[in-house]
Structures are given as structure tokens and as C-alpha cells.
Amino acid sequence: MKNPAFLLSLLCCAASFAQDAVNTAAPAVSTEAASAPAAPATSAISRLRLFGQNGATAFLYRDSSCIRGMFSDGVEKASGGMGSAFGSLTGTVSNVSLGMAETETSQNLARKDGFFSKAYFREYEIPADKPSSLRLGFQDVSSFYVANGVRYETVSPSCHGDITFTPRAGEDYEAAFSWEGKRCSISINQVIAREGKTELVPVPVTRAPSC
Template structure:
């Protein structure tokens, strides 16, 4: 039994190291005249999802990036091994106070991506609460999932040469995402007008 458990643990650890949530490498060359950059936060139980169109005409395809929700990200966050992946977006209050977002078995981290300017980007987040099981005296089982929520999908159109950050928020009313435009190298931000779907 111990050998079987250890084998599953090793396999899971190796799988976590192999699974990534990255955009195609050929799209990650930053040109401030044709592209923008975006920072997404994630952690175990709190993923941020982005959908963006890459390419032109018949070569266009839709890419979906899930930061924090894939098995590798969730497992790395669970073990506190997740690392930030930066491509040079200036630090903000959210990155400087990132450890305040950590939870029990859930280390917060971020990843930055190059995205095409002038094309709509969709983002949303989720919060996956803890589950519990209760056995009924009369027989049967009840399954509870406490605190789950998913935000609306919001859409914005990035401008060339701009840096963006997706803030994820959760309170008693639910969860939500906000898009910030990082205006200067000192991390000052402003809200980006968004459309909901």
C-alpha cells in the first residue's frame, strides 16, 4: 500500500512539473506597436481564465489560458512551489502584497503574457470552495460544495504598448474580475472599461 501511494505521489509530482499554462511561443515576442502585455493571478482553488484570438484571417485561432486551474498549477500552489513568471510588466500593489492572498495549501502566483493589441480579450475567474460529505442516519450521502462561485466573463480590447493586470476579488456577494491598465513604471494603475457577457 505504501509503495502504491508513493508511486501515485511521484507520478503526480512529475505531471505537475510537465503541465503548463502557456501561450504558444511564437506569440510571445513583444512588439509595443502591435501587442500588449497582461498579468493573470492564480492559485489552488482560485483560477483566472483568459481567452484571446491569435493570428489573422484563416490562420486565426482562439487560445485559452487557465492560470491556477490546471493540475500542474493547482498542485504547485498546493505545495507552495508555484513561481511567478514575469516578462517585465512593472510591479503593482497586487504583486508587492501577493503573499497576503495566500491561503492554507494555496500559494498565490502570477504569469504574464504577450497578447495582440486591438483584439478583444475575455477574462473571468472562479473560486472553488471546500467540499464535505455527510452520511445520513437514514442511509445515503449528502455532498456539499461550500463557497463556489464563478465571475461573469468580461471583455476589453487592449491597446498597443500597454500593460494590463487582472485583479480577482471575492466577498460575500460573489466573485468578480477587474482589469487594470498599468500606466507607468512605478506601478500606478487605472481601471479599464469592460463589457460583460
């Protein structure tokens, strides 16, 4: 009869070999890696360019189809706030760009510079496929805004209004004033860059009520 100690040694070696084979075939999964949450999806956004200087009003209400009070939370004062007014007065205000394509209006801001009133623009991210609203106003806009090479002259000395529109994901927009004859209205143009040229295409807007 074989030595019982020798048989026991063989059984132990076989069990150890089987366990090594299991570990090799199926490596352990990190508990930390398995339970780590997935990264949140990036929200779809659009971009909007607004212009300002002393004598102008440009308030942005993101994700809103109506106009709140100017001192409400969440109102972006691109023009008409104390900081921008002081910067425009002293000539120290600067443009804020998110990389939108230049248009004839943004490239020719100096034409609108006045006495203690430097013109500038600011670009904002806004949620796509949700309404955003604007309160815009300007004095003597005739020499300022140009759309597709057409310059508006001898028009109403002022223009203002409250509008809302719904941007689409990944698109860029620019606020503007447009005219039918001498009647001024607020408009939003999509900024489209093609083959080294920039085109402005009007998009649908509606009047924004008060909240």
C-alpha cells in the first residue's frame, strides 16, 4: 500500500494547479472599476454673439421663452450693466469670443465707436433645442449693422424689442437689427461660414412676453 502522506501531497499539488489554472483563465475584476459611474454626456449647445456699447441694451435669458426683470437671477447683461457701461465709457472694454466666425458687423465695430462709447461684442453658449430670449435696444443703429453687404442708412434713430428663438445644436447665431423700409425690428441670423465667406441667414423669432 502506498504511503498515505505521499498521496496527500499529490492531492494538494493537484488542487493548487487547478486553482492556478482558474486564476489564469479568469483574472479578477477590480471592484472599483466595475462600480465606477459612466461619464455624463455633454449637453448640446449653440453659440450667440451680442453687441453692445453705451446707449445699448442687450440682455440674455437662457432657457427661457419670456423676459424677466433686469435684476432677476440668471440674466446675462451683455450691454446695459454697470461694468460694461464703465468699460465702454473709458474705452477699456474688450470683445469676448468663443471662436465664432467673424461677420462684417463684428469686423467693423470701430465704425460705431462714439464719444465715451466704445463698441464691443460678447459670445455666449446657450442651450440647444430650448428657447432663449433677448431684450435688445440701440440708439442710432443705422451706421452699425450690416447684413450680407447691405448697409442700412437714414432709418429710425432707435430700435428695441423683446424676442425669443430656439437655436439648433452646433449652430452659431448673431443678434441684429433689420428693416422693412424705415421700420426697424430685432432679428437673429445664423452665422454660416462657407469657403472662406460668412453668410447671415435669418431664423424664425417671436415676440417674448414678460414672465
